[in-house]
Amino acid sequence: xxxxxxxxxxxxxxxxxxxxxxxxxxxxxxxxxxxxxxxxxxxxxxxxxxxxxxxxxxxxxxxxxxxxxxxxxxxxxxxxxxxxxxxxxxxxxxxxxxxxxxxxxxxxxxxxxxxxxxxxxxxxxxxxxxxxxxxxxxxxxxxxxxxxxxxxxxxxxxxxxxxxxxxxxxxxxxxxxxxxxxxxxxxxxxxxxxxxxxxxxxxxxxxxxxxxxxxxxxxxxxxxxxxxxxxxxxxxxxxxxxxxxxxxxxxxxxxxxxxxxxxxxxxxxxxxxxxxxxxxxxxxxxxxxxxxxxxxxxxxxxxxxxxxxxxxxxxxxxxxxxx
DNA sequence: CGATTTTGACCAGCGC
DNA sequence: GCGCTGGTCAAAATCG
Numbered sequence: 294x295x296x297x298x299x300x301x302x303x304x305x306x307x308x309x310x311x312x313x314x315x316x317x318x319x320x321x322x323x324x325x326x327x328x329x330x331x332x333x334x335x336x337x338x339x340x341x342x343x344x345x346x347x348x349x350x351x352x353x354x355x356x357x358x359x360x361x362x363x364x365x366x367x368x369x370x371x372x373x374x375x376x377x378x379x380x381x382x383x384x385x386x387x388x389x390x391x392x393x394x395x396x397x398x399x400x401x402x403x404x405x406x407x408x409x410x411x412x413x414x415x416x417x418x419x420x421x422x423x424x425x426x427x428x429x430x431x432x433x434x435x436x437x438x439x440x441x442x443x444x445x446x447x448x449x450x451x452x453x454x455x456x457x458x459x460x461x462x463x464x465x466x467x468x469x470x471x472x473x474x475x476x477x478x479x480x481x482x483x484x485x486x487x488x489x490x491x492x493x494x495x496x497x498x499x500x501x502x503x504x505x506x507x508x509x510x511x512x513x514x515x516x517x518x519x520x521x522x523x524x525x526x527x528x529x530x531x532x533x534x535x536x537x538x539x540x541x542x543x544x545x546x547x548x549x550x551x552x553x554x555x556x557x558x559x560x561x562x563x564x565x566x567x568x569x570x571x572x573x574x575x576x577x578x579x580x581x582x583x584x585x586x587x588x589x590x591x592x593x594x595x596x597x598x599x600x601x602x603x604x605x606x607x608x609x610x611x612x613x614x615x616x
Numbered sequence: 617c618g619a620t621t622t623t624g625a626c627c628a629g630c631g632c
Numbered sequence: 633g634c635g636c637t638g639g640t641c642a643a644a645a646t647c648g
Contacts, residue, residue: 479621481640494639498619507639 461521463511469493469518470508474530477506488512499528 464471470493477495485492490510497504504524511517 478619480642482622483638483640486637492638 458525459521459523461519463517463519465514465516466518467516469510470495471518471520475499475504475526476531485509485512490515497526499526499531502527 470477476498478498479493479495481494482491483494488509489512492507492509495506495508504522504526506523507521509519511519
């Protein structure tokens with residue numbers, strides 16, 4: 294099969310769901326599982342039980358949700374050297390699926406430390422020198438150059454096996470690309486295996502900021518958008534866009550006195566002014582939020598400490614920011 | 617007209 | 633080695 298045919302296959306689903314752009318839905322969020330061992334085990338057990346099951350089996354175990362109860366938010370931080378990272382990601386094989394709840398699925402992100410040849414971290418470095426060189430190399434036809442390039446690449450791979458930290462979370466929203474205050478440029482879109490929805494790739498437009506994010510819709514629950522951030526912004530939120538194209542209400546319209554901080558976060562459905570520095574500074578690698586789990590499990594109470602944890606994780610979300 | 621999106625092509629990693 | 637998949641590039645198209 295030619296590459297052409299192959300790639301055509303990847304574009305069966307172009308950006309055809311942008312017409313969703315109406316309003317955002319509300320997600321309640323009573324369950325928060327913080328830096329507890331339980332949480333890590335929950336995730337890992339879920340991985341082990343659901344990883345190899347069919348999509349239909351994805352509702353079992355862990356923070357299970359009825360297929361119809363799709364209001365939830367699941368987030369996970371893939372933090373370098375993160376303890377929970379090992380549970381939530383590194384136990385997975387490529388292509389394995391991590392069920393976040395509500396039947397939505399996050400593809401495993403973890404070829405990181407387990408794999409000798411990591412992908413994204415390499416790309417960050419190879420991108421500028423290597424990828425742009427590829428075509429030049431081909432044009433030059435320099436075999437020696439290619440070889441030396443390969444050596445360089447290998448060396449760089451070895452140098453940087455660790456991958457940039459990642460944060461992924463699910464949001465019940467009809468909007469595909471959630472406004473988070475930063476400016477993004479879309480640089481690619483791919484069809485995702487087993488999913489009718491494409492995955493979009495965005496890069497932060499700020500110079501020298503190599504933060505990327507991927508956005509895809511859960512095929513299990515199309516009302517859920519899975520957003521994965523990679524790396525950290527090295528700059529403040531562009532002021533001109535702080536609330537710029539955000540299609541929801543302006544920040545000033547929120548009255549946090551009538552809403553719990555958590556529900557504020559979810560209702561907005563957009564982590565406005567979402568600071569990833571805050572996320573990556575957090576000492577934990579996994580946060581799971583599930584509105585229904587509370588009713589199913591006694592121990593799943595929104596504990597004060599866990600709430601504090603979340604606040605620590607999402608300070609800019611939990612505390613109203615001045616414009 | 618610059619910025620952004622679209623999309624065909626290319627590449628690397630991985631499993632078989 | 634081959635095919636599949638994810639990730640990225642970059643030219644063309646579109647947008648504001």
